[in-house]
Amino acid sequence: MAAIYLDHNATTPPAKEVIEAQAWAMSNIYGNPSTLYASGSAAKKVLDDARTKVARLIGANDPFEVVFTSGGTESDNLAIAGICRAKAKQGDHLITSMAEHKAVLRTAALLEAQGVQVTYLPVDRLGRVAPDDVKNAITPRTILVSLMHANNEVGTLNPIAEIATLCRETGVLLHTDAVQTYGRIPLDLKTLGVDLLSLSAHKSYGPRGIGALWIRSGTVLSPLFNGGSQERGLRPGTENVASAHAMGIAAELAMGRVEDESVRLREIRDCLWHGISVAIPGAKAHGDLINGLPNTLNVSIPDWEAEKLVLALDSEGIEVGTGSACTTGQTTPSHVLLAMGVPPKNARSSLRFSLGQDNSRQDIEVAVAALSRICH
Amino acid sequence: MPLVNSYDIVTVLSCIADTSKIRVIAKLDADIGEVLPYLNATMKKVVFNPGAKTLTFKREGMCFTFHADAITATKLRDLAHAHEELKAMMAQVNDVWERRGEIKPSYDRGVKLNPFQIYKGLPATNCKECGEPSCLAFAAKLLSEEASILACKPLFTPVYRDKRITLLELLEEAGYEIPPEFLK
Numbered sequence: 001m002a003a004i005y006l007d008h009n010a011t012t013p014p015a016k017e018v019i020e021a022q023a024w025a026m027s028n029i030y031g032n033p034s035t036l037y038a039s040g041s042a043a044k045k046v047l048d049d050a051r052t053k054v055a056r057l058i059g060a061n062d063p064f065e066v067v068f069t070s071g072g073t074e075s076d077n078l079a080i081a082g083i084c085r086a087k088a089k090q091g092d093h094l095i096t097s098m099a100e101h102k103a104v105l106r107t108a109a110l111l112e113a114q115g116v117q118v119t120y121l122p123v124d125r126l127g128r129v130a131p132d133d134v135k136n137a138i139t140p141r142t143i144l145v146s147l148m149h150a151n152n153e154v155g156t157l158n159p160i161a162e163i164a165t166l167c168r169e170t171g172v173l174l175h176t177d178a179v180q181t182y183g184r185i186p187l188d189l190k191t192l193g194v195d196l197l198s199l200s201a202h203k204s205y206g207p208r209g210i211g212a213l214w215i216r217s218g219t220v221l222s223p224l225f226n227g228g229s230q231e232r233g234l235r236p237g238t239e240n241v242a243s244a245h246a247m248g249i250a251a252e253l254a255m256g257r258v259e260d261e262s263v264r265l266r267e268i269r270d271c272l273w274h275g276i277s278v279a280i281p282g283a284k285a286h287g288d289l290i291n292g293l294p295n296t297l298n299v300s301i302p303d304w305e306a307e308k309l310v311l312a313l314d315s316e317g318i319e320v321g322t323g324s325a326c327t328t329g330q331t332t333p334s335h336v337l338l339a340m341g342v343p344p345k346n347a348r349s350s351l352r353f354s355l356g357q358d359n360s361r362q363d364i365e366v367a368v369a370a371l372s373r374i375c376h
Numbered sequence: 377m378p379l380v381n382s383y384d385i386v387t388v389l390s391c392i393a394d395t396s397k398i399r400v401i402a403k404l405d406a407d408i409g410e411v412l413p414y415l416n417a418t419m420k421k422v423v424f425n426p427g428a429k430t431l432t433f434k435r436e437g438m439c440f441t442f443h444a445d446a447i448t449a450t451k452l453r454d455l456a457h458a459h460e461e462l463k464a465m466m467a468q469v470n471d472v473w474e475r476r477g478e479i480k481p482s483y484d485r486g487v488k489l490n491p492f493q494i495y496k497g498l499p500a501t502n503c504k505e506c507g508e509p510s511c512l513a514f515a516a517k518l519l520s521e522e523a524s525i526l527a528c529k530p531l532f533t534p535v536y537r538d539k540r541i542t543l544l545e546l547l548e549e550a551g552y553e554i555p556p557e558f559l560k
Contacts, residue, residue, distance in 0.1 A: 098532060102556075102557050105557040105558065106557065109557075109558070112537065120532035122526075122529045122532075332553045332555060334555075338524035338526045338555060339526045341507075343523075344521050344522075344553065345521075
């Protein structure tokens with residue numbers, strides 16, 4: 001029996017069309033996009049088509065604002081370190097939150113060690129940053145605010161559009177890590193109003209090893225690497241054309257699916273929470289189930305260590321996460337839940353269910369029954 | 377019958393502080409979580425974290441940590457040295473496990489902190505943003521693991537950067553679980 005996979009915030013299985021697209025490009029598109037002859041031009045065309053598809057999914061005006069990277073982590077590093085280095089003469093203050101992904105927090109910590117002043121804003125009990133806290137933290141030395149769009153562990157959405165307005169008023173750039181919302185919920189740059197936005201292909205049925213950073217035209221940042229002028233000089237190195245093509249196909253698939261799928265996922269996610277709360281009295285959901293990501297449920301199971309539950313569920317053919325994938329294998333409670341004020345004991349017993357397009361209502365019933373069996 | 381029969385070195389990296397040395401992670405073929413309180417009772421100058429099930433100690437400049445399913449070691453000369461140390465530690469685990477009937481398990485953390493030591497690392501403004509009436513009350517909650525350091529909002533602003541780093545290191549050394557995202 002195939003496993004029931006309920007950890008789509010960690011990664012998603014690539015769609016059949018994506019695998020075919022990647023194989024096709026690897027077989028047929030071998031030229032270097034920087035060259036002038038036919039195979040190079042063909043590769044450049046494939047790359048630019050992919051860029052257009054990604055741009056369309058996020059509502060970008062100009063496809064050339066999309067810079068391909070190796071994934072969300074690199075995009076976050078490029079956005080934050082790239083802006084802080086490029087604007088070092090104008091300021092030295094970065095604002096982020098306590099609930100960010102490690103890709104942001106570790107970059108902030110590195111910059112902090114290099115002399116950048118960092119403010120880590122608190123989040124409320126749902127995991128949201130308050131716009132007023134951002135406003136109060138901005139100083140004349142602030143150059144960048146970096147806040148995630150949706151939290152990978154609890155699915156809560158930050159009020160990015162509201163924060164973008166006050167950043168614009170004060171002339172501070174705003175970066176958002178949209179890795180968990182890209183291809184999952186409708187995403188429109190015109191509404192969000194950010195200056196930089198990180199994306200990853202593999203969280204939305206695309207291939208691993210590729211992502212993008214959308215950079216508003218006119219925004220100056222320093223590259224992380226030294227080398228050629230690929231990707232406007234911001235990401236030197238011969239482009240990963242096959243993966244970019246596959247990411248473009250995944251974006252195209254998401255365009256046709258995102259609205260209906262988010263409604264369907266919310267329904268079955270709510271069934272999951274209802275089932276767990278009935279089967280296990282004392283179970284507690286964390287995050288914003290009303291306005292957050294429709295596929296995510298983070299829940300504490302009293303008197304259980306999450307790692308044990310994950311292994312027990314795995315033995316029943318059900319795959320779920322504990323906090324973020326990056327902390328799997330560690331028993332340290334999730335920093336996101338701690339920042340939300342969840343007591344360490346409850347944080348240590350939290351499971352993350354994140355649903356995807358292959359999950360059905362029946363999968364949810366099987367998962368609830370298995371969890372109930374294990375816990376009783 | 378020995379509890380641990382073999383180990384497998386799954387990661388070898390150079391040490392961050394001294395690149396001429398190596399650090400390794402070795403996975404064990406058995407869960408040694410239950411042995412840790414007995415090891416804690418028989419060893420000196422160790423830091424035991426019952427919640428995270430880790431036991432850390434330093435010897436001759438090296439640092440070792442027993443986890444439930446692994447041993448990590450840093451500042452080793454080379455792989456041969458790593459094997460030598462790991463074999464010795466495996467033997468130590470098996471010996472203590474065999475003698476567990478005669479050892480009283482200890483759940484002491486090793487490094488004991490008091491609320492005043494924690495208080496010195498806090499902003500000491502009694503701002504109450506953490507929900508506690510004072511910084512000293514918050515320090516006591518931290519020690520009993522009823523509160524997380526992330527509840528102290530001012531500590532995560534640039535003004536208190538140095539205090540934050542010092543306090544996080546102090547808590548980590550005493551075996552408290554600090555989100556690794558905020559460690560140096």
